Amino acid sequence: xxxxxxxxxxxxxxxxxxxxxxxxxxxxxxxxxxxxxxxxxxxxxxxxxxxxxxxxxxxxxxxxxxxxxxxxxxxxxxxxxxxxxxxxxxxxxxxxxxxxxxxxxxxxxxxxxxxxxxxxxxxxxxxxxxxxxxxxxxxxxxxxxxxxxxxxxxxxxxxxxxxxxxxxxxxxxxxxxxxxxxxxxxxxxxxxxxxxxxxxxxxxxxxxxxxxxxxxxxxxxxxxxxxxxxxxxxxxxxxxxxxxxxxxxxxxxxxxxxxxxxxxxxxxxxxxxxxxxxxxxxxxxxxxxxxxxxxxxxxxxxxxxxxxxxxx
Amino acid sequence: xxxxxxxxxxxxxxxxxxxxxxxxxxxxxxxxxxxxxxxxxxxxxxxxxxxxxxxxxxxxxxxxxxxxxxxxxxxxxxxxxxxxxxxxxxxxxxxxxxxxxxxxxxxxxxxxxxxxxxxxxxxxxxxxxxxxxxxxxxxxxxxxxxxxxxxxxxxxxxxxxxxxxxxxxxxxxxxxxxxxxxxxxxxxxxxxxxxxxxxxxxxxxxxxxxxxxxxxxxxxxxxxxxxxxxxxxxxxxxxxxxxxxxxxxxxxxxxxxxxxxxxxxxxxxxxxxxxxxxxxxxxxxxxxxxxxxxxxxxxxxxxxxxxxxxxxxx
Numbered sequence: 001x002x003x004x005x006x007x008x009x010x011x012x013x014x015x016x017x018x019x020x021x022x023x024x025x026x027x028x029x030x031x032x033x034x035x036x037x038x039x040x041x042x043x044x045x046x047x048x049x050x051x052x053x054x055x056x057x058x059x060x061x062x063x064x065x066x067x068x069x070x071x072x073x074x075x076x077x078x079x080x081x082x083x084x085x086x087x088x089x090x091x092x093x094x095x096x097x098x099x100x101x102x103x104x105x106x107x108x109x110x111x112x113x114x115x116x117x118x119x120x121x122x123x124x125x126x127x128x129x130x131x132x133x134x135x136x137x138x139x140x141x142x143x144x145x146x147x148x149x150x151x152x153x154x155x156x157x158x159x160x161x162x163x164x165x166x167x168x169x170x171x172x173x174x175x176x177x178x179x180x181x182x183x184x185x186x187x188x189x190x191x192x193x194x195x196x197x198x199x200x201x202x203x204x205x206x207x208x209x210x211x212x213x214x215x216x217x218x219x220x221x222x223x224x225x226x227x228x229x230x231x232x233x234x235x236x237x238x239x240x241x242x243x244x245x246x247x248x249x250x251x252x253x254x255x256x257x258x259x260x261x262x263x264x265x266x267x268x269x270x271x272x273x274x275x276x277x278x279x280x281x282x283x284x285x286x287x288x289x290x291x292x293x294x295x296x297x298x299x300x301x302x303x304x305x306x307x308x309x310x311x312x
Numbered sequence: 313x314x315x316x317x318x319x320x321x322x323x324x325x326x327x328x329x330x331x332x333x334x335x336x337x338x339x340x341x342x343x344x345x346x347x348x349x350x351x352x353x354x355x356x357x358x359x360x361x362x363x364x365x366x367x368x369x370x371x372x373x374x375x376x377x378x379x380x381x382x383x384x385x386x387x388x389x390x391x392x393x394x395x396x397x398x399x400x401x402x403x404x405x406x407x408x409x410x411x412x413x414x415x416x417x418x419x420x421x422x423x424x425x426x427x428x429x430x431x432x433x434x435x436x437x438x439x440x441x442x443x444x445x446x447x448x449x450x451x452x453x454x455x456x457x458x459x460x461x462x463x464x465x466x467x468x469x470x471x472x473x474x475x476x477x478x479x480x481x482x483x484x485x486x487x488x489x490x491x492x493x494x495x496x497x498x499x500x501x502x503x504x505x506x507x508x509x510x511x512x513x514x515x516x517x518x519x520x521x522x523x524x525x526x527x528x529x530x531x532x533x534x535x536x537x538x539x540x541x542x543x544x545x546x547x548x549x550x551x552x553x554x555x556x557x558x559x560x561x562x563x564x565x566x567x568x569x570x571x572x573x574x575x576x577x578x579x580x581x582x583x584x585x586x587x588x589x590x591x592x593x594x595x596x597x598x599x600x601x602x603x604x605x606x607x608x609x610x611x612x613x614x615x616x617x618x619x620x621x622x623x624x625x626x
Contacts, residue, residue, distance in 0.1 A: 014477075052344075055526075055527055057523055057526055057527060059518075084529055085529065085530065087526065087527055087528065087529035087532075088527060088528040088529030089529055092527065093523075093524070093527035095520060095523060095524050095527065096520075097520060100519065100520040100521065101520040101523070101524045102482075102521055102524065103521040103524075103525070103543070104521070104538050104543065104617075104618070105542045105616065105618060106539070106542075107542055111524075114528070114530065114538070115528045115529075117606065118528065118530065119527060119529065123392055150618040150619070152618070152619050163524070166524065166528060167527075169528070170528075170529065223595070230395060
């Protein structure tokens with residue numbers, strides 16, 4: 001099946017005063033229609049940048065190279081007006097940090113209905129009714145009252161559902177959910193996961209789920225891509241990647257999760273300005289040999305999964 | 313909300329009391345014998361006798377200690393009696409009332425000049441950061457902030473009145489008379505508001521909720537008008553309120569330069585004449601206006617920033 005979104009040789013670089021920040025390097029990723037693909041990795045590995053690159057929502061100092069094909073057309077070659085028509089209608093974003101992603105001076109209802117009016121061409125009253133219905137389907141208690149309130153009057157989980165409603169307002173074919181559970185406590189996280197589950201499984205929407213929460217990824221994703229220092233280091237079916245990880249970094253990630261003994265990966269993730277030579281993970285890798293510091297391993301496909309390690 | 317306004321009104325009285333007390337004491341600390349100054353103003357230098365001076369000192373109560381004089385002034389004022397000018401004998405309130413429209417006109421014109429220029433320029437500068445228009449407006453704003461009123465006023469007179477002959481040098485009258493004083497008075501405020509609008513707008517455009525709005529597919533115009541402006545205006549409104557105080561302060565100088573017959577000029581004249589009653593009256597008016605404007609600014613927050621709803625919702 002042809003991929004709904006196909007990212008080819010994507011490279012995103014930020015030009016800063018301290019130097020060039022390689023936030024995403026040589027990314028190849030296909031997302032098939034109806035699938036949920038998880039993008040996991042530590043904070044600062046470039047996964048959010050990859051998500052925002054798709055919508056071309058990065059700040060002006062970012063340079064993007066490569067190809068991002070959506071339904072056959074290259075998003076990176078679209079004009080400003082063309083990409084604007086795609087946003088919200090075809091590809092939607094459910095942004096991270098609900099506390100800052102809603103406009104503090106506008107009622108939550110206004111923020112949902114403006115998207116509904118724009119994409120579904122609803123009249124004002126219809127849009128308000130639709131907004132309430134959407135929030136109801138996301139199990140938001142008392143939605144009639146909540147749409148008339150301002151963001152500061154809502155809890156984090158409620159705001160996340162408002163953001164999900166904004167994202168879904170255009171009935172998009174592709175949803176980019178950027179760390180939807182970041183900074184939420186356990187109960188709210190479960191609520192949000194339920195909403196996302198509802199979105200993908202019931203509406204058949206395609207989703208790119210960016211998260212560092214392995215549990216969330218395991219529950220929702222068909223495929224998982226693991227990112228490290230701007231590169232994809234492992235990519236395959238979710239059960240495969242989480243059940244039989246092959247890259248030492250994925251193994252480390254899994255071992256560091258609370259259910260698996262909370263063993264941290266030694267060292268820190270590298271600065272994206274001065275990346276180590278060879279395999280980018282070698283300074284932190286327990287299995288690293290001399291060759292790892294010299295040779296940059298390619299992404300090798302084996303039994304339907306890909307891994308970027310010299311030992312595979 | 314009402315409770316809050318009531319609380320602020322009580323605070324206002326305290327502020328105004330403090331201001332009048334300060335001016336009263338400063339005026340009495342200033343060199344020169346007020347009785348003598350008043351006598352000179354009334355009878356002229358030539359046939360002035362020591363008796364005349366003493367008579368005035370007694371008649372106006374200037375022989376009493378300062379605090380007694382202040383208490384007397386306060387008790388009269390509290391009853392709505394602002395006294396009479398020591399020089400002309402006219403009621404203070406009438407003198408101020410007569411001059412007030414001119415000052416109000418000037419202050420509003422200056423405010424319009426600065427806001428109608430500053431806010432759009434600030435927004436454009438932010439939207440076109442590091443463009444030619446941004447550099448030009450920021451350089452202009454820097455010069456505007458640095459330039460003192462009295463200097464700018466004289467330069468404007470020199471250029472537009474003396475060389476170009478476009479506007480009258482000074483005086484009060486039609487629209488042509490108000491242009492130069494309003495420009496002089498408004499420039500400083502315009503400069504500050506331009507810079508603030510720009511930086512506030514830049515700050516807002518970096519926020520996550522703007523990314524959310526973009527991701528929705530809204531047009532850039534809608535993002536600016538519906539999402540950015542209202543947020544960006546919150547700090548700008550505060551500064552406009554504070555700047556209005558500087559504007560009133562500026563009228564003292566600008567009205568003097570342009571011989572504009574407003575309260576500012578009246579204040580300067582009455583200071584030179586040691587006309588205590590009139591000085592107190594002018595200062596009182598300025599203080600009250602300043603405090604009211606700031607109260608209005610605080611009330612306007614309620615409409616701008618939903619986080620500030622005071623007790624209304626609880």
